[in-house]
Amino acid sequence: MTDFPHHAFREYDIRGIAATDITEALAYRLGQAFATMLPANESRPVIVGRDVRLSGPGLQTALIRGLNDAGLHVMDIGIVPTPLAYYAVHQLSAAGSVHVTASHNPSEYNGFKMMIGTSSLHGHDIQRLKELMQQDLRTDKATGSCTPFSITDSYTQFVVNDCPLSRPFKVVIDAGNGPSGMIAAPLYRQLGCEVIELYCEPDGRFPNHHPDPTIAENMVDLANTVRAHKADLGIAFDGDGDRIGIVDEHGTIIWSDMLLLLLSRRLLLEYPGATIISEIKSSQMLYNAIEQAGGKAVMWRTGHSLIKAKMKETGALLAGEMSGHLFFADRFFGFDDAAYAGARIMQMLADTGSTFSELLADVPITVATPEIRIACSDQEKFDVVDQAIIHFKSLGYDIIDIDGMRIRFADGWGLLRASNTQPALVMRFEAPDNKRLDEMRALIESWLDTQ
Incomplete structure (x- = not known):
């Protein structure tokens, strides 16, 4: 296969530009390779679904054809958040799942998140999958079948039974035009909530804002709507529904x-x-x-x-x-599921009878930066972090190095690590005040400037 998109095979998933990196031919080969990674004589079906991206239908069709041609049966759960694919694997004891999604990436991206059994594919397994996709995997197995299947009612009933609310809430939800609005709005209404919907219409162009609740500017409409409607809280979802963002009754983000x-x-x-x-x-x-x-x-x-x-x-x-x-x-x-997490958070608020600010009142107030990203090539980023660890350890700093370098100070910490998903270094700092924060940041940034 010429022009194979090696860079699209990441630590946790496969992700790239649709029709350029992520093609229907690639999706077909993924189906065949995924089948090869399953246990021999696996007879259980594979769960396949997708998010709302415009490139999704063609990729999903090609993926299913690859799985079928490898002899596997597929249960097509349609457009749903990624966690519903995980839920389907658990509830139906399926062989695994492949979900067509690029999570919170911009609309021109697409990709795949995968499970074998109930374990998410990552790391070496994704690299093994990449190797298999570059081989000739034609088989003489009988062609498998594809059956449409709705998992939504089962999922909704599970969460309603698991998370009863002792008092109802007025909640604003912002689905970012991803698939979560179709699930979360009716679910939370069944829990007894008054639900105000923002951007819950599925639209793979993401026309209102980027579906990433970790970026404060993407939470502005949610915060304003919570304040305007005097709601109890606001819940935001990312592009495939496995990540949550929360604002309190004042529209303040609770990280x-x-x-x-x-x-x-x-x-x-x-x-x-x-x-x-x-x-x-x-x-x-x-x-x-x-x-x-x-x-x-x-x-x-x-x-x-x-x-x-x-x-x-x-x-x-x-x-x-x-x-x-x-x-x-x-x-x-x-597994990670934002709609379920939202229900658990509301259950916590209901059972305690408290607001977020009341529950957090005894937590010491610190000053922290958001994630600070510095462009650095994939070829260089890990070496830079390794050199930082050697340098700061030689100076006697207390360092946690399980994932990059976290320097522990008596009154805070500073982090430098390589991003697993972007050609970038990531920094973050926490301190008792801005003056100390600036000092910690300057320590690492001044060393980076010498590299």
């Missing part, structure tokens, strides 16, 4: 590490001593609060697939990332 802090405290009342995982970019206040509440806090590498694998390894009941992935394994299946 994901603080959401995880609150959910952790709640969980530890029921499961004392439980293990809870977050990532290298999260606030130290989160880790301190988990330990103070009697939990075991684990700091791990960034990436939804890596977090899910670590949860299975440690038996953790809850996890979360700054990017808005929240993972529940106490009453759920351990």
Whole structure:
């Protein structure tokens, strides 16, 4: 296969420009290669769905043809958030899933997120898949079939039964014109909520704003609508529904590490001593609060697939990332699902009878930067971080190096790591005040300037 898009095969998924990197020919080969990675004589169906991108139908059709030609049966769940594909695998005991999506990337992108069994494909498995896709995988197996299947009613009923609300909420939801509005709006209404919808019409052009709730400017319409309607909270979803963003009753963004802090405290009342995982970019206040509440806090590498694998390894009941992935394994299946997370967050508010600001009142106030991205080629970025670790360790700094370099100061921390999804370095800092924040930032940035 000429012009093979090696760069599209990332740590957690396959993602690139539709019709250039991500072609229907590539999708067909992916179907065949995915079949090869399944256990021999696998007879269970593969779940296939897609998000709302305009390139999705052609890619999905080609993918299914590749799976069928490899002898596999497919259950086509249509346009749904990625977590519903995960849910379908668990509930139907399927062989795995391939979801056609580029998550929160701009509309011209597309790609694939995959599971074999109930484990997300990542790392070496994605590289193995890439190798197989460049081989001749023609087979003489009998052609498989494709059956349309709706998983939505089953999913909705599961969440309604799992997350009853002791009091109703007025909630604004912003689906960013992705598929989540079709699921979350009726779901939250069944929970008894008054739901005000923003950009819930599926539109693969994403005409209103970029579907990424980790960027503050994408949350402005949601915040304004919450204030205008005097709603209790606002919930935003990314382009494929596995990441959540929250604003409180004042329209203030509650970042994901603080959401995880609150959910952790709640969980530890029921499961004392439980293990809870977050990532290298999260606030130290989160880790301190988990330990103070009697939990075991684990700091791990960034990436939804890596977090899910670590949860299975440690038996953790809850996890979360700054990017808005929240993972529940106490009453759920351990995967990231924004619609379900929204229901759990509302249940927490209902059961405590408190607002976000009241629940966070005892958390020490710190100053933190957002993620700061610095352009750096894929060829250089990991080496730069390795050199930083050597340099700052030689100066005696206390460093966590499980995923880049997190320097621990007595009163805060600074992070430098290589992005897994972009040709960039990522920095983040947390300190007691802006003066100290600037000092921490200058320490790392002045070293970077010499490189």
